[in-house]
Amino acid sequence: MPYMDVKPSDLEWKKGSAELLILSLVEARPRHGYEISKLIEQRSGGAVHFHVASLYPLLYRLEKRGWLQGRWVEKSGQRRRRYYRLTPQGRKILASQRRGWQTFVEAINRITEVEHA
Amino acid sequence: MPYMDVKPSDLEWKKGSAELLILSLVEARPRHGYEISKLIEQRSGGAVHFHVASLYPLLYRLEKRGWLQGRWVEKSGQRRRRYYRLTPQGRKILASQRRGWQTFVEAINRITEVEHA
DNA sequence: CGTCCATATATGGCATGGCAACATATTACG
DNA sequence: CGTAATATGTTGCCATGCCATATATGGACG
Numbered sequence A, B: 001m002p003y004m005d006v007k008p009s010d011l012e013w014k015k016g017s018a019e020l021l022i023l024s025l026v027e028a029r030p031r032h033g034y035e036i037s038k039l040i041e042q043r044s045g046g047a048v049h050f051h052v053a054s055l056y057p058l059l060y061r062l063e064k065r066g067w068l069q070g071r072w073v074e075k076s077g078q079r080r081r082r083y084y085r086l087t088p089q090g091r092k093i094l095a096s097q098r099r100g101w102q103t104f105v106e107a108i109n110r111i112t113e114v115e116h117a
Numbered sequence C: 001c002g003t004c005c006a007t008a009t010a011t012g013g014c015a016t017g018g019c020a021a022c023a024t025a026t027t028a029c030g
Numbered sequence D: 001c002g003t004a005a006t007a008t009g010t011t012g013c014c015a016t017g018c019c020a021t022a023t024a025t026g027g028a029c030g
Helices: A009-013 A017-025 A033-043 A052-064 A088-112 B009-013 B017-025 B033-043 B052-064 B088-112
Strands: A068-073 A081-086 B068-073 B081-086
Touching: A009 B088, A017 A033, A017 A052, A017 A088, A017 B088, A033 A052, A033 A081, A033 B088, A052 A068, A052 A081, A081 A088, A088 B009, A088 B017, A088 B033, A088 B088, B017 B033, B017 B052, B017 B088, B033 B052, B033 B081, B052 B068, B052 B081, B081 B088
Parallel strands: none
Antiparallel strands: A068 A081, B068 B081
């Protein structure tokens, strides 16, 4: 039976938000993919979850665009990790996306507000 | 040259928000597709725009799911219009989606907040 | 020492949903 | 009569996220 799930949109809302999330999380310091995915879950209290199958390809895309720069780090007693840091261009994009997200949310709120009389 | 657009996500953010927008707009009274698309543009100040190629198929989906009920209305001096009204089930879904949207936005904001020291 | 779990990265194929482009009608206005 | 605004509709493409699966390492436990 399809459409049993009352909230299919919860899944769809995520689309496009991943970029902003990742850029934000590597703003303060470089992080690796797995760390980013854990942070998203923790900080959202489980409300938002990005699968690794979405995350890694997205990291490659962001690096390809020059917004992130990745670097392999190998430490004894650890599996190799690829740390991504925000490039100057990425920093500009992040600022722009933060503004855009605010504008978007305000617009959605304005439209979906309960009509008063 | 690809990726010239600094904000590809602005387009992606919309994905999934359309359901909430439409359900909200037919909450107070029945509306037809064209009216809904105009309202979205007006109330968002042009920040959000849904193309008809997204809108009409979505209206059919929502009707198919029993969240909306459509009805043709013909008036002299007007092209025929299909007015959609919110069903009782649709009303429940709308309430649920409003809550879900709030939760989602709060989660995103929490994750993307600038880190304080 | 073997097994299981958490860590960590990677990929092929699928589903969803918005968009561009195109298409059809009707009414109003000059 | 041409053009714009209104109003609905469809086909095919593309971007993005998900599922399932795969590989590899280290630590804990028995």
